[in-house]
Amino acid sequence: MTVLQSVGYPTTMTSALAIVCTLKPTPAESSSELIARQTLDALSEHGVGGEIVRAVDHDIRPSVERDMGDGDQWPVILDKVLAADILLISTPTWLGHPSSVTQRVLERLDAEISETDDAGRPSSLGKVGMVAVVGNEDGAHKIIADVFGGLTDIGFTIPAQGSTY
Template identity: 60%
Template sequence: MTTLKALVLGCSLKKSPAPSSAELLGREVLAALADHDVDGEVVRVVDHDVRFGVSTDEGDGDAWPRIREKVLAAQILVIATPIWMGQPSSVCKLVLERLDAELSETDDQGRPSMYGKVATVAVVGNEDGAHHVTAEVLQALNDVGFSIPAAGGTYWVGEAMGSLDYQDAGPKPDTTGKATTALAANAAHLARLLAENPYSGG
């Protein structure tokens, strides 16, 4: 079985080494993907000087081109984001804005650059909004060419208006674990199918 690559973009507002619940859930997705012969890594976006913009390279030391190389090398992208005020984090939105540039990019066969890649999302928070965030992020990723697997999102939310983080929640609920397992199985399955039978064009 061919080993696939996955990239988790952690969209926490906190730089390393501060703990991040979003990154934790992203790493749990990677662990589940490993059961399907998928290798991967996590990049916490705020650890890098990613500039605002909608091009592949904003110049002046922009770190996005190096992250973009990792996106291009992976078959599966996982966006791991916290919920803030019912929305994806500002870092997540920055990533989506940078990926918007892919609408104008093609591969060596003239296909949009993100065709053939699978996108999923992992969301954490202690407020309502997980379904909204999942929908918003997956729609944006699909717009730029990513394919979305069945059950392509996993999430955990604590008590409304509470302060408990996923990383501090103790034993994790079976619901989140089952969603993560399904996400990994379906993402790996779809990525393998697309690798063997790529889209023909835009």
């Protein structure tokens, strides 16, 4: 038994959800999806299973609420986020910024800031946030910082070097 296990911390993650924020709907090829798959492949070497959701293929309404009613497909994606141990946001770089789809996903995740479990803990407590960016280095560093900032506000834990570009 490890020290972490002895004090009740899990020492392995079991599942990851990659939300790919490309502007291209399926079946178009996407570099953002490719880097997400490569990241999930690397995580699988450590026993982590993964799933990819291409956000643009879903009706994600503009909002900072959990559910915008009939037709809003965010609640299905949110259930997957809450069930996963790791959330990977994968985005292209456009003019030095993440895609508009990435911003939409972060806005919808914003609803989780006020959500807690039965013990009053944030709903994303214990979940790890990661970022994968396709694009130039300067833009990638800024995007990683911006997305990590949002994920920490929501309650995700950000690991050292938890990004790739």
